[in-house]
Amino acid sequence: DRLDTIASGPACPDSTTSGDAMRIIQKYDIELPSRVLHALKKETPKALENVETKIIGSISIACEAAVKAAEKLRYNSVILTSTLDCEAREAGAFLSAIAREITSRNQPAKRPCAIILGGETIVKVKGRGLGGRNQELTLSAARGIDGLDNVVIASVATDGTDGPTDAAGGIVNGETLMRLREKNIDVEEALNNNDSYHALEAAGGLLKTGPTGTNVNDLIILLCK
Template sequence: MRQIKEDAKKIIHSSIQRVLPDSAVKRALEGKTFLGKVIVIAIGKAAWNMANSAEEILGNRIEKGIVLTKYHHAQGDIKGFSILEASHPLPDENTILGTEKIIDAVSNLSSEDTVIFLVSGGGSALFEKPAGNLDLKDFLQITDELLKCGADIVEINTVRKHLSAVKGGKFAALCAPAQVYTIALSDILGDRPDSIASGPTCADRSTCEEAFAIVEKYGLTLSGEMKKQLSVETPKEVPNSTMLITGSVKELCFAAAAEAKALGYAPLILSTFVDCEAKEAGRFLASIGKTIQQEGFPLKGPCAIICGGETVVKITGPGKGGRNQELALSAAASIAGMEDIVIGAVGSDGTDGPTDAAGGLVDGQTKVILDGAGIAIDDVLAQNDSNRALAIANALVVTGPTGTNVNDLYFLLCK
């Protein structure tokens, strides 16, 4: 059992290392020529790594650079860059201050100048200036409601784009007449460009009508000013902007499969679009493990079933946890007592919900340990308290900020 867990840890570590954005950003910039001034703006959880790679390629060509990332995600100074940090997943004053500095840096440019925009997931919370007369308080309220209601990220961002002065293509308009070249690391299933960090430089495909439908679907609270801003349509064309997507959950799954194979497990990538409730995904993955061990298909052990995605959680309790921890804990209930099986769920960014863990790694003993401690998994899930339970069962995965952000990896290893 110990070996299979060690193998699972290697798969987590190696797959995340292989999807760091560094070499992809370098490839995207190598050999490119820019006429006028070059301003580099990097936002999101992977902003520091992306900016650092841009600096290695462009060096003194960069007139000004700004990184705006999550607290504790910057890894030091980068020559020519201001390094700013702010709160995630809920914005704070530093979000708005940082965003204003970025707007200043791209104001008064000419049509010969270029803004290189390096964008990664987390950018929606980190890069924000409220539209119209909205303020930070309004954003805290609506973001909190959106994150707790069970809406998926495309829905969440449809609402945020209409309330923001920089999302949904509006940042590209602020850069005009300069050209904007966006290099994006995708944490959106299917890589819809205008949803990645709410598409600050993309023509927005979402509409006011869709935003109001989401408000109604989840019963969100709107002030008068929010209703007014939600009725203002986002740009449907951004002629000064081009975009390249350099990485996504697909690469994370391929990397996990390669490492599993190297460790002697026959890999099968089952889905890169898992978007159901976290606890349902956990039970489903466990059911595949049972099928393998009892029926011998779709693979015979040793094998690895690999999925990527972003599940949702409807927060109903006061506990502490995250999507991946909830998935892993739910899987633990279903594989209780089984041998030679582990199930892992991790966020590639290294943070799962408002916790210090990246996710969970469980086996047949996890529930046994929790039973022994008098902890019932169903109660924990009802309280959304997966972090505490997995800590007690020694089943947390802790990586710290990884420097990348391409959704979540779910896998099972079976012998």
């Protein structure tokens, strides 16, 4: 929630210095026009007059709102993290491992429970399919919850757009892989081709919200009854 990093912080004091920029240029031996170098050497203003900035939305606030909504439905709710930052498939595998632990041992939370995460994952694009980080996360998670009853994992981009698609993200449960098998879709092949969109579409697991008017990273929810 650093103000100078939100939307590049156009109305906030810049905490970096011209020296920081010059060190990066020198480190990577970047060639720039002389007029650009001249501009970079000028120190940026560190205070702005007549400006008051307030944060009215953040991923932390979104996670807290998810907790309140889940608790109204009588789920024991836990915010696991609001700073998730890893590869999407790894996040999906991790979430499915938590789901299995809850299902078999009622830990780290007792059922019915909601495990809530915020942040933003990345995708290593190697294929030519269609998808986004949230879709890839949920399709990966589907592998680890295959056959589990009363488990749902959803992951959505809060701006309503996940990757170059019309979906905000995906939602899967213990029957997702069964639906894919019935349609002769190989989940591993879909993941290797980064084609989570079409796999989730076939399984009825795409979430579409349209533009939401906000953007505070991604919200991921694991529900276990």
